[in-house]
Amino acid sequence: MPARERRPVTIYEVADRAGVSIATVSRALRDSELVAPSTRRHVQRVAEELRFRPSRAGRALAEGQHAANGIVFPDLAGPYYAEVVLGYEEVVAELGRSVLILATQGRANAADLVHELAGRVDGMVIMGRTVGDSTVARIADTGLPLVLLARPPVGLVDTVTADNEDSARALTAHLIGHGYRRFDFLGDPGQSPDVAGRHAGFVTALADGGLDVPAKPVRCAFDVKAGYTAARETLRRRNRPEALVCANDEVALGALRAAEDLGLAVPGDLAITGWDDIMAADYARLTTVHQSMRELGATAARWLDQRISGTSPGVRREVLPTRLVIRTSCGPHDNER
Amino acid sequence: MPARERRPVTIYEVADRAGVSIATVSRALRDSELVAPSTRRHVQRVAEELRFRPSRAGRALAEGQHAANGIVFPDLAGPYYAEVVLGYEEVVAELGRSVLILATQGRANAADLVHELAGRVDGMVIMGRTVGDSTVARIADTGLPLVLLARPPVGLVDTVTADNEDSARALTAHLIGHGYRRFDFLGDPGQSPDVAGRHAGFVTALADGGLDVPAKPVRCAFDVKAGYTAARETLRRRNRPEALVCANDEVALGALRAAEDLGLAVPGDLAITGWDDIMAADYARLTTVHQSMRELGATAARWLDQRISGTSPGVRREVLPTRLVIRTSCGPHDNER
DNA sequence: AACAGAAATGTAAGCGCTTCCAGTGACGCT
DNA sequence: AGCGTCACTGGAAGCGCTTACATTTCTGTT
Numbered sequence: 001m002p003a004r005e006r007r008p009v010t011i012y013e014v015a016d017r018a019g020v021s022i023a024t025v026s027r028a029l030r031d032s033e034l035v036a037p038s039t040r041r042h043v044q045r046v047a048e049e050l051r052f053r054p055s056r057a058g059r060a061l062a063e064g065q066h067a068a069n070g071i072v073f074p075d076l077a078g079p080y081y082a083e084v085v086l087g088y089e090e091v092v093a094e095l096g097r098s099v100l101i102l103a104t105q106g107r108a109n110a111a112d113l114v115h116e117l118a119g120r121v122d123g124m125v126i127m128g129r130t131v132g133d134s135t136v137a138r139i140a141d142t143g144l145p146l147v148l149l150a151r152p153p154v155g156l157v158d159t160v161t162a163d164n165e166d167s168a169r170a171l172t173a174h175l176i177g178h179g180y181r182r183f184d185f186l187g188d189p190g191q192s193p194d195v196a197g198r199h200a201g202f203v204t205a206l207a208d209g210g211l212d213v214p215a216k217p218v219r220c221a222f223d224v225k226a227g228y229t230a231a232r233e234t235l236r237r238r239n240r241p242e243a244l245v246c247a248n249d250e251v252a253l254g255a256l257r258a259a260e261d262l263g264l265a266v267p268g269d270l271a272i273t274g275w276d277d278i279m280a281a282d283y284a285r286l287t288t289v290h291q292s293m294r295e296l297g298a299t300a301a302r303w304l305d306q307r308i309s310g311t312s313p314g315v316r317r318e319v320l321p322t323r324l325v326i327r328t329s330c331g332p333h334d335n336e337r
Numbered sequence: 338m339p340a341r342e343r344r345p346v347t348i349y350e351v352a353d354r355a356g357v358s359i360a361t362v363s364r365a366l367r368d369s370e371l372v373a374p375s376t377r378r379h380v381q382r383v384a385e386e387l388r389f390r391p392s393r394a395g396r397a398l399a400e401g402q403h404a405a406n407g408i409v410f411p412d413l414a415g416p417y418y419a420e421v422v423l424g425y426e427e428v429v430a431e432l433g434r435s436v437l438i439l440a441t442q443g444r445a446n447a448a449d450l451v452h453e454l455a456g457r458v459d460g461m462v463i464m465g466r467t468v469g470d471s472t473v474a475r476i477a478d479t480g481l482p483l484v485l486l487a488r489p490p491v492g493l494v495d496t497v498t499a500d501n502e503d504s505a506r507a508l509t510a511h512l513i514g515h516g517y518r519r520f521d522f523l524g525d526p527g528q529s530p531d532v533a534g535r536h537a538g539f540v541t542a543l544a545d546g547g548l549d550v551p552a553k554p555v556r557c558a559f560d561v562k563a564g565y566t567a568a569r570e571t572l573r574r575r576n577r578p579e580a581l582v583c584a585n586d587e588v589a590l591g592a593l594r595a596a597e598d599l600g601l602a603v604p605g606d607l608a609i610t611g612w613d614d615i616m617a618a619d620y621a622r623l624t625t626v627h628q629s630m631r632e633l634g635a636t637a638a639r640w641l642d643q644r645i646s647g648t649s650p651g652v653r654r655e656v657l658p659t660r661l662v663i664r665t666s667c668g669p670h671d672n673e674r
Numbered sequence: 675a676a677c678a679g680a681a682a683t684g685t686a687a688g689c690g691c692t693t694c695c696a697g698t699g700a701c702g703c704t
Numbered sequence: 705a706g707c708g709t710c711a712c713t714g715g716a717a718g719c720g721c722t723t724a725c726a727t728t729t730c731t732g733t734t
Contacts, residue, residue, distance in 0.1 A: 057397035058720030082419035395690030
């Protein structure tokens with residue numbers, strides 16, 4: 001039997017079959033209080049029999065809203081963004097809305113894609129390094145509810161971030177406490193606002209500790225290989241650093257490998273720290289900073305919902321706290337098993 | 338200045354402003370060949386000036402399609418599904434369509450959510466253990482294009498999977514080659530079709546090797562903690578197994594910890610293998626099986642697109658190959674650094 | 675028995691777009 | 705000059721729903 005194209009049943013057929021008008025069907029199904037209980041039951045039964053599912057497009061057009069929220073992120077590689085998206089999805093779904101995703105992952109037409117997305121949702125979250133401020137501003141100007149995540153504020157848009165600067169300061173201070181004196185930072189502050197914050201905290205802590213601040217960070221991308229290369233380079237210099245503060249865990253893991261290859265003991269000859277507390281960090285005994293990505297996503301989702309429903313208390317900016325996770329890569333500890 | 342609600346510009350305003358009918362505007366923007374080049378240019382300029390963005394809902398209603406695809410997965414924890422989703426998103430976005438996601442993550446109303454999703458997309462991918470076959474069948478019956486991923490076929494729906502059984506057989510055989518004789522399987526075959534396949538391959542290999550097949554697998558969930566607990570339990574039995582084949586890397590990592598805690602050397606006293614080749618597996622030197630999740634997602638996206646556009650060559654079922662990644666947790670190797 | 679008011683239901687006007695069909699000129703031909 | 709063609713353009717009918725407003729049908733009152 002050829003898969004004959006089934007036309008979905010419409011509200012008209014339900015109305016016909018139930019012997020009422022489409023208005024009554026609509027009301028009965030959205031159980032407004034305006035229908036007699038008996039008709040409501042009858043209509044509901046007929047609708048069920050016919051397997052009626054109201055067309056989303058029709059509803060969206062009539063109601064002027066989509067019952068869907070968007071989220072824009074750079075990519076989903078690495079556990080970081082995936083967790084955020086998951087936290088977001090969880091809350092949004094609970095609110096009875098759908099989730100549209102968009103990974104910009106270095107796409108040239110990212111701004112267009114974001115605009116397109118904007119036309120399909122009632123509000124959206126824009127993360128980190130995905131599109132420029134002008135795009136954000138233009139969309140905000142549209143009146144579309146927006147929440148920024150892990151990205152510096154733009155205009156009067158709500159913004160959630162995880163702390164970078166304070167934790168970076170604490171982390172660096174911790175290293176100084178271990179006695180390390182020559183530091184380098186691995187990562188590109190220009191690459192993301194997060195990294196910029198981490199670098200800033202790093203610099204502050206060194207200055208506070210009266211130590212030399214390296215002229216500039218060792219710029220490298222966000223992955224293991226880049227970390228490996230950058231670290232190898234850096235560690236081969238005469239007067240190599242004693243401690244490497246890395247922009248994230250992947251970079252730190254690469255650095256760890258490089259140290260191993262160069263025969264440097266960690267933490268004996270060299271301290272290394274990461275950021276994010278990904279699963280591999282645990283196995284590499286990497287000292288790092290933990291942030292609840294799930295919570296970030298969930299918070300963004302809740303704020304956005306309030307913006308959409310117009311119950312938002314005003315412009316919100318919040319920096320979620322992070323937590324130092326001290327393992328052994330930053331110095332000897334016996335409280336860590 | 339209060340954020341006055343801006344009403345989006347419609348095709349009528351563009352038509353007005355350009356001094357043509359909405360029909361012409363519509364045609365000019367979808368650059369059909371039916372408009373005079375000069376009018377087209379004029380309309381396009383006006384549309385741009387007005388920042389006109391056609392309403393998705395209006396278009397969806399008129400065209401009878403959404404230009405969006407869905408994907409349903411259990412959750413996004415762990416790199417596995419995130420990678421699949423990313424591979425999917427990449428292809429779908431290239432095709433000029435949007436991506437709706439739905440994580441069922443043990444939600445009781447998963448089936449309803451999937452039906453709801455079905456009403457918003459032109460087709461969707463359903464992964465592994467998310468909803469029952471009857472839900473899949475019902476949606477397929479609707480005529481909605483569907484592709485199943487990492488899940489046994491249902492009816493005539495296209496299905497992509499990564500190989501489980503063959504690789505599990507090869508992996509187990511490899512362990513047997515190392516001289517291990519007493520095996521256990523950690524994981525719940527009832528939890529996902531993938532695990533079931535892995536267990537089946539495991540059993541076959543043992544039988545082929547003339548070894549005892551354990552009465553039943555040691556059932557445990559998919560995370561590190563569950564693996565730890567299950568392994569600890571198992572390894573404390575008199576006559577403990579010499580090799581633990583785990584359902585995935587997380588479980589294996591837990592088992593590795595348990596072995597460590599019990600003072601068992603890996604691979605000396607005990608071999609352990611995982612599945613998925615997550616990043617942490619590398620750092621734990623865990624022997625495992627690599628599958629290209631990205632490719633899975635991309636393939637599903639492409640097939641789905643062909644189903645939607647009606648260019649599908651027929652019912653397709655494919656098992657994507659996987660690759661053994663031999664590290665040291667399965668026995669001594671000197672080809673691994 | 676008549677009627678005001680409430681309750682239930684129906685009518686119809688959109689929502690913003692696509693597209694079929696018909697109309698309008700301009701053009702080239704006989 | 706008359707007419708058929710062709711290239712454009714406009715009118716208008718939906719697409720499937722929600723909802724303001726109108727209409728009908730019950731109540732309960734007097």
